[in-house]
Amino acid sequence: xxxxxxxQIAEVAKKNxxxxxxxxFTNGCFDIIHAGxxxxxxxxxxxxxxxxxxxxxxxxxxxxxxPTRPVNHQEDRAxxxxxxxxxxxxxxxxxxTAEDLIGEVKPDIYVKGGDYRIEDIPEAKxxxxxxxxxVLIPEVPGRSSSNIIKKISETN
Numbered sequence: 001x002x003x004x005x006x007x008q009i010a011e012v013a014k015k016n017x018x019x020x021x022x023x024x025f026t027n028g029c030f031d032i033i034h035a036g037x038x039x040x041x042x043x044x045x046x047x048x049x050x051x052x053x054x055x056x057x058x059x060x061x062x063x064x065x066x067p068t069r070p071v072n073h074q075e076d077r078a079x080x081x082x083x084x085x086x087x088x089x090x091x092x093x094x095x096x097t098a099e100d101l102i103g104e105v106k107p108d109i110y111v112k113g114g115d116y117r118i119e120d121i122p123e124a125k126x127x128x129x130x131x132x133x134x135v136l137i138p139e140v141p142g143r144s145s146s147n148i149i150k151k152i153s154e155t156n
Contacts, residue, residue, distance in 0.1 A: 002082035002089055009052070009091040010104040016050045017106075025107035027054030027098040027123075029061045031070045033080050036140035043137045044111040045086035052089045052105060053081055054098045063096055098123050106130045114138040 004012050016023055024047050030037055045051040055078055061070040070077065074092050081090045093101045102110065102123045110127040114136045118124050124134040 002087065003078055004089050004091050006091055006093060006101075009089070009101070012089055013052065013105040013107070017108075021050045022048035022109065023105065023107040024048035024051045024109045024111060025054065025098075025102065025105050026051070026111040027056070027093070027101070028113075029056045029065065029070060030077055030081055031061065031065075031072055033077075033084075038084065038086075039140050040111075040113060040137055041084060041086040045088075047109050047111065047135060050088045051086055052091065052107065053087050054101050054105075055081060055090055055092045057092050057094045060094055060096055099126055102126045103130075106132070108132045110134045112136055 013023055024044055026041070026044050030053070041051065041053070055074065056064065058070055058074045061074075072080075078090050078092055081087055091101070095101070099122055103126055107127060109132060110121075110123055112121055112123075112134065116136060118134050118136065121134060127134050
C-alpha cells in the first residue's frame with residue numbers, strides 16, 4: 001500500500017534501507033497536480049530506488065498558502081499522488097516544514113524544486129547530518145498550482 005501513516009513511515013524507510021534501497025524523499029503541498037509535478041517526481045525517482053513523498057496536511061497548506069488553500073483536500077491529494085508511477089509511498093504531515101519527518105525517514109537523497117536554494121532549506125541540514133544529500137531539480141517554467149488557480153480565476 002502506497003499510503004502510509006506517520007506512525008508507519010519510519011519503519012517503512014528502515015525496511016527499504018535494510019533491503020539496500022536508496023531512499024529519495026521530497027515534500028510539498030501538491031495541491032493541483034500538473035505536468036510540472038509529474039516531471040519533478042519522475043526526475044526525483046530516478047535518483048534512487050524508492051521515492052517517499054511527504055504531503056502537507058490541509059492545516060499546514062493553509063498556514064503556508066493562506067485561507068483559500070488547499071483547493072483539494074489532503075485525502076484526495078494523497079490518493080492522486082499515490083496513483084503516480086514514480087511515487088512509492090505517501091505520508092501526510094501537519095508541520096509547516098518536513099524537518100521532523102526527515103529526521104524519521106533519514107533519506108539518502110532529499111529533493112526540492114529549483115526555486116529553492118540549498119542553504120535556505122532547513123531540512124537540508126538534517127539530511128546532511130544523517131549522511132544524505134540535498135538535490136535541486138529545475139522547475140518546469142510556467143507550471144504551478146498558483147498559476148492554474150490564477151488562470152481559472154481570470155476566466156470567471
